[in-house]
Amino acid sequence: MATRFENGIVVTLGEKNRVLWNATVVTDGERVAAIGDSVEMKRRFPGADSVDCSGKIILPGFICTHHHFYSTMARGMGIPGDPASNFVEILERLWWKVDRALDEEDITLSAQLPLIDCIRNGTTTVIDHHASPSMREGSLDLIENAVRQAGLRASLCYEVSDRNIAGGGVAENERFIKKIGQGSASGAVPGDGQIAAMMGMHASFTLSDATIEQCVGIARDAGVGCHIHVAEDAADRLDSLAKYKLPVVNRLQKLGVAGEKSIFVHCVHIDDSEMDILAATRTSVVHNPESNMNNAVGVTPLLKLLKKGVLVGLGTDGMGSDMLVQMRCAYLLHRLANQDPRVAFLEAPQLLLQNNAAIAKRQFGLQLGEIAEGLPADLAILDYQPPTPLSEANFLGHLIFGLVDATVDTTVCKGKILMQGKQILSMDEERIAARSREIAPHMWQRLQAL
Numbered sequence: 378m379a380t381r382f383e384n385g386i387v388v389t390l391g392e393k394n395r396v397l398w399n400a401t402v403v404t405d406g407e408r409v410a411a412i413g414d415s416v417e418m419k420r421r422f423p424g425a426d427s428v429d430c431s432g433k434i435i436l437p438g439f440i441c442t443h444h445h446f447y448s449t450m451a452r453g454m455g456i457p458g459d460p461a462s463n464f465v466e467i468l469e470r471l472w473w474k475v476d477r478a479l480d481e482e483d484i485t486l487s488a489q490l491p492l493i494d495c496i497r498n499g500t501t502t503v504i505d506h507h508a509s510p511s512m513r514e515g516s517l518d519l520i521e522n523a524v525r526q527a528g529l530r531a532s533l534c535y536e537v538s539d540r541n542i543a544g545g546g547v548a549e550n551e552r553f554i555k556k557i558g559q560g561s562a563s564g565a566v567p568g569d570g571q572i573a574a575m576m577g578m579h580a581s582f583t584l585s586d587a588t589i590e591q592c593v594g595i596a597r598d599a600g601v602g603c604h605i606h607v608a609e610d611a612a613d614r615l616d617s618l619a620k621y622k623l624p625v626v627n628r629l630q631k632l633g634v635a636g637e638k639s640i641f642v643h644c645v646h647i648d649d650s651e652m653d654i655l656a657a658t659r660t661s662v663v664h665n666p667e668s669n670m671n672n673a674v675g676v677t678p679l680l681k682l683l684k685k686g687v688l689v690g691l692g693t694d695g696m697g698s699d700m701l702v703q704m705r706c707a708y709l710l711h712r713l714a715n716q717d718p719r720v721a722f723l724e725a726p727q728l729l730l731q732n733n734a735a736i737a738k739r740q741f742g743l744q745l746g747e748i749a750e751g752l753p754a755d756l757a758i759l760d761y762q763p764p765t766p767l768s769e770a771n772f773l774g775h776l777i778f779g780l781v782d783a784t785v786d787t788t789v790c791k792g793k794i795l796m797q798g799k800q801i802l803s804m805d806e807e808r809i810a811a812r813s814r815e816i817a818p819h820m821w822q823r824l825q826a827l
C-alpha cells in the first residue's frame with residue numbers, strides 16, 4: 378500500500394543531502410518509492426493514501442547506537458544511604474541492583490516505555506544492551522516482542538558479566554543470536570532487517586579472559602559483533618593495567634573482541650595507541666555525552682578519535698531516546714571541553730546523521746538514515762516553520778538551533794505509521810505507563826532488599 382507524505386520540506390541526508398521544499402515522500406510497503414515535487418508525486422501516485430505534511434519537515438528516522446531499555450524503572454526511585462561518590466559506586470548501588478530486581482513483566486514494560494519514547498522522538502532504530510540477572514533466559518525474546526509490537530528496528534544483546542556468576546548471560550546471547558540467525562535472509566548479516574543480535578558484554582573489569590574468549594568464539598561463529606562498555610571510567614583502565622598489564626582496548630583486541638561489527642561504548646579513558654587499534658580494526662565507538670556528564674566520568678576524546686579515522690556514533694546510554702538532544706549535548710560538551718567555539722559544529726551532527734547510519738548498516742545490513750528511492754521507509758516528521766531560509770548549505774544550523782527543539786508529529790518505520798498527529802498508534806501508551814506505575818514500587822521494594 379502506497380502513501381504520500383506530502384507538502385513538506387524533505388531533507389534526504391545521505392552522501393548528497395538535498396533539501397526539497399513543497400516535496401513529497403512516497404512509500405510503498407517497507408520502502409521509499411519516490412521523492413519529489415508534491416504536484417508531480419500526486420500525479421504519479423494518484424491512488425496512494427496521503428498524509429499532509431505542510432508546516433513540517435521530513436527527515437530519515439533517527440538511530441540510537443547505544444541504549445539500555447531496562448533502566449526505565451529507576452526513574453524517580455530513591456536510593457538509600459549517601460549519594461554514590463564515583464562511577465563504580467553508581468553501578469554497585471544503583472544499576473547492579475536495578476537489573477537484579479527485574480522480573481518478567483518489568484522487562485517487558487521497561488522495554489515498551491522507552492520504545493514509545495523512541496516513537497515520540499522519531500528514533501526508529503536502536504541498538505540496545507540488556508541486563509536482568511534474575512531473569513536471563515528468554516529476556517531477549519520479551520524485548521524482541523516489544524520491539525515488534527512497537528514497529529521499530531532494534532539490535533539486541535544481553536550484558537554478559539562475571540559479577541553474579543561466571544559467564545552469566547552467555548547462554549542467553551548464544552540462544553538469541555542463533556534464533557535471529559535462523560531468520561536470516563542473507564548470510565552476511567543475521568536477522569530480518571527489523572531485529573538483529575550482538576554478543577553483549579558488560580566491561581573489561583567485570584569479565585575474565587575465559588569469559589571473553591567464550592563470548593568471542595560464539596560471536597565469530599555466528600558472524601555478529603560484540604557490544605561492550607570500554608574505559609567508561611578510569612577504574613576500568615586501572616583494573617586492566619593492574620591485572621593484565623594492558624590498557625582496555627589492547628586487552629580486548631588481544632582477546633579478539635575488536636572488529637568492524639563490534640561496538641566499544643564510551644572510550645573515555647583511552648590513550649593514543651588504543652585509538653590507533655580502534656582505527657586499524659575498524660571497531661565502532663559510541664559516544665554518550667549526557668551519560669558521561671551524568672556519571673561525571675570524563676570527556677571522550679571525540680575530535681581526536683574522528684581525526685584518527687575511528688567511526689564514532691552517538692547513543693543515549695539509557696538517558697532517553699531523543700537523539701537530537703543528544704546531538705546538541707555533544708556539540709556543546711566538546712566546544713566547552715576544548716574551549717574552542719570553532720569545533721563540533723560538523724562533528725556532532727556527523728555522529729548522529731552519518732556515523733550512526735554506518736554503524737547500523739553493519740548490524741542490520743540496511744542503508745538507514747537516508748531518504749532515497751528503494752531504501753527503507755523510516756521517517757521522522759517534525760513540526761517546523763523555518764524562521765530563515767533553509768537549504769542544503771545551512772541545514773546544520775537549523776538542526777542544531779531549531780530542529781532540536783521541534784516536536785515530532787509523525788513517525789514511520791518500515792513504511793508503517795507508528796505515530797500520527799502525536800498519537801501513538803502501535804501501542805497503548807496510557808495503559809502501559811499506568812501498569813508500570815503500578816508495579817514499579819514492587820520492583821523498588823525488591824531492590825531495597827538486595
Ligand SMILES: [Zn+2]
Pocket residue numbers: 443444445506606642694
Ligand atoms: Zn551503557
